[in-house]
Amino acid sequence: MAEQAEIGLIGLGTMGRNLALNIAEKGHPLAVFNRTVARTEEFMGEAGALARRITPAETLEDFVVALQSPRRIILLVPAGQPVDDQIEALKPLLDAGDLIIDGGNSDWRDTNRRVADAAPILHMGLGVSGGAKGAREGPSMMAGGPDAAYAMVAPVLESIAADFDGVPCVAHLGPGGAGHYIKMVHNGIEYADMQMIAEVYGLLRDGLGMAAHEMAPIFARWNEGVLQSYLIEITAKIAATADPDTGQPMLDVIADRAGQKGTGRWTVMDAQERGAPLPAVEAAVMARVLSSRYEDRASAEALFGAGPTSLPRDALTETMMEGALIAGKVLAYAQGFELMAAASDGEDWAIPLPRVAEIWRAGCIIRSAMLDDMASALAEASDRALIMAPHFAGLLARHHGALRQTVSLATAHGIAVPALSSALNFFDMMRTVRGTANMLQAQRDFFGQHGFERLDRPDESGLHGPWAG
Numbered sequence: 001m002a003e004q005a006e007i008g009l010i011g012l013g014t015m016g017r018n019l020a021l022n023i024a025e026k027g028h029p030l031a032v033f034n035r036t037v038a039r040t041e042e043f044m045g046e047a048g049a050l051a052r053r054i055t056p057a058e059t060l061e062d063f064v065v066a067l068q069s070p071r072r073i074i075l076l077v078p079a080g081q082p083v084d085d086q087i088e089a090l091k092p093l094l095d096a097g098d099l100i101i102d103g104g105n106s107d108w109r110d111t112n113r114r115v116a117d118a119a120p121i122l123h124m125g126l127g128v129s130g131g132a133k134g135a136r137e138g139p140s141m142m143a144g145g146p147d148a149a150y151a152m153v154a155p156v157l158e159s160i161a162a163d164f165d166g167v168p169c170v171a172h173l174g175p176g177g178a179g180h181y182i183k184m185v186h187n188g189i190e191y192a193d194m195q196m197i198a199e200v201y202g203l204l205r206d207g208l209g210m211a212a213h214e215m216a217p218i219f220a221r222w223n224e225g226v227l228q229s230y231l232i233e234i235t236a237k238i239a240a241t242a243d244p245d246t247g248q249p250m251l252d253v254i255a256d257r258a259g260q261k262g263t264g265r266w267t268v269m270d271a272q273e274r275g276a277p278l279p280a281v282e283a284a285v286m287a288r289v290l291s292s293r294y295e296d297r298a299s300a301e302a303l304f305g306a307g308p309t310s311l312p313r314d315a316l317t318e319t320m321m322e323g324a325l326i327a328g329k330v331l332a333y334a335q336g337f338e339l340m341a342a343a344s345d346g347e348d349w350a351i352p353l354p355r356v357a358e359i360w361r362a363g364c365i366i367r368s369a370m371l372d373d374m375a376s377a378l379a380e381a382s383d384r385a386l387i388m389a390p391h392f393a394g395l396l397a398r399h400h401g402a403l404r405q406t407v408s409l410a411t412a413h414g415i416a417v418p419a420l421s422s423a424l425n426f427f428d429m430m431r432t433v434r435g436t437a438n439m440l441q442a443q444r445d446f447f448g449q450h451g452f453e454r455l456d457r458p459d460e461s462g463l464h465g466p467w468a469g
């Protein structure tokens with residue numbers, strides 16, 4: 001009889017099949033199941049020598065029988081109803097103490113519910129980041145759920161995770177949906193980071209009239225400095241890639257309509273509910289939504305004329321755009337960490353924020369050199385805003401001028417930079433002690449007698465202006 005599998009995996013799509021090969025490669029006997037059996041057969045063909053460690057199952061019953069007890073089962077199926085359906089199908093086949101691990105991008109509230117309703121089995125939400133390559137070679141993983149659930153899979157997860165200086169990029173970050181919450185915010189930051197890079201691409205293309213292949217070395221150079229990150233690295237590679245069919249730059253043949261599966265939007269909605277400012281992610285979600293309105297954009301361009309006008313080559317320098325991206329990135333990540341701090345308090349999760357930064361240093365899509373410094377800054381004082389930490393305050397002091405110049409030039413030339421400008425506005429509002437909300441308070445009081453506080457009588461509240469009659 002074949003050796004019983006240490007762990008099972010359901011869903012052999014992009015993430016599942018790569019994670020399965022990673023698990024098998026690290027020496028863990030594995031059973032796999034996929035709704036469409038042909039895909040399982042195809043996967044076993046691709047597994048090569050690793051197939052000897054993998055038990056393919058055609059039915060859920062065979063899959064469950066192939067697993068050691070207590071059973072540990074990773075789901076990598078689409079978020080939402082498919083996860084609930086899969087749990088319902090498995091539950092009658094499982095025993096008390098078995099564990100289902102949802103590795104997809106589930107809504108953290110669904111995970112809270114599934115963890116609460118799991119008994120007599122256990123449920124864990126596991127955010128997995130790194131795309132197909134990360135899943136195959138070592139992802140970053142954010143776990144949430146009961147301590148006992150994490151203990152059951154920690155050795156397997158630590159062996160398959162990305163490694164940063166000998167530290168595996170996986171951690172148990174809190175109860176219930178905490179892991180999926182952190183993955184959601186990770187994706188929100190991902191949206192902002194990607195959008196800011198896309199905006200600089202727009203400046204290079206429309207402002208400076210550069211061809212894609214001319215931009216590639218610029219992004220590659222930036223990847224050797226403060227901006228060193230996976231997203232800048234792949235941007236350089238993307239810019240250098242030609243379309244095999246037409247010979248044109250790949251970027252020139254891809255439609256400018258961005259898809260989204262929901263995590264960025266969820267992050268913004270959650271931030272709004274918690275009253276946490278998250279403008280860079282909001283702008284990035286808005287930009288994706290607007291990008292899909294192709295017909296509207298075409299009509300508006302016909303009515304108002306094409307937006308972007310070119311810039312003199314020496315007006316907008318490489319150093320200026322690099323500085324803008326540095327400042328924008330610091331501000332976007334800082335907003336994300338503030339949101340996680342608010343959620344940790346609000347949900348009573350006690351999320352270890354320095355660990356979050358640590359496990360994002362490798363494997364995940366938003367990995368970047370800055371995360372190591374963020375981990376250190378948060379370890380020094382996890383309740384201090386990242387923009388106030390000396391290292392990041394220094395970066396902002398050095399580069400916010402470049403962000404301002406870049407946004408000004410872009411705006412003057414009709415080149416939309418929503419995420420960069422929202423980051424700049426956030427920075428300017430944060431560093432202005434006398435803002436303009438006194439006008440809002442006066443207006444609210446004028447039309448609705450909502451009351452205000454006075455600067456000269458700070459102990460009194462609910463005061464009204466003479467307009468109140």
Ligand SMILES: NC(=O)C1=CN([C@@H]2O[C@H](COP(=O)(O)OP(=O)(O)OC[C@H]3O[C@@H](n4cnc5c(N)ncnc54)[C@H](OP(=O)(O)O)[C@@H]3O)[C@@H](O)[C@H]2O)C=CC1
Nearest residue numbers: 011012013014015016035036076077078079082104105131
């Ligand atoms: N792609 C990525 O970069 C990342 C994705 N994720 C998340 O991981 C999860 C899986 O994504 P990904 O691998 O890209 O998805 P894919 O679409 O590539 O694969 C989905 C898998 O789920 C199975 N499936 C689909 N619907 C059902 C259902 N109703 N019941 C049972 N099985 C079903 C499919 O089986 P079948 O072959 O029968 O269709 C397939 O094996 C998602 O939550 C995604 O958001 C997380 C991080 C990165």
Ligand SMILES: O=C(CO)[C@H](O)[C@H](O)COP(=O)(O)O
Nearest residue numbers: 129130259260261262263365
């Ligand atoms: O989780 C991921 C990366 O971290 C997935 O690739 C996810 O699909 C990205 O989100 P979207 O599809 O909305 O761009």
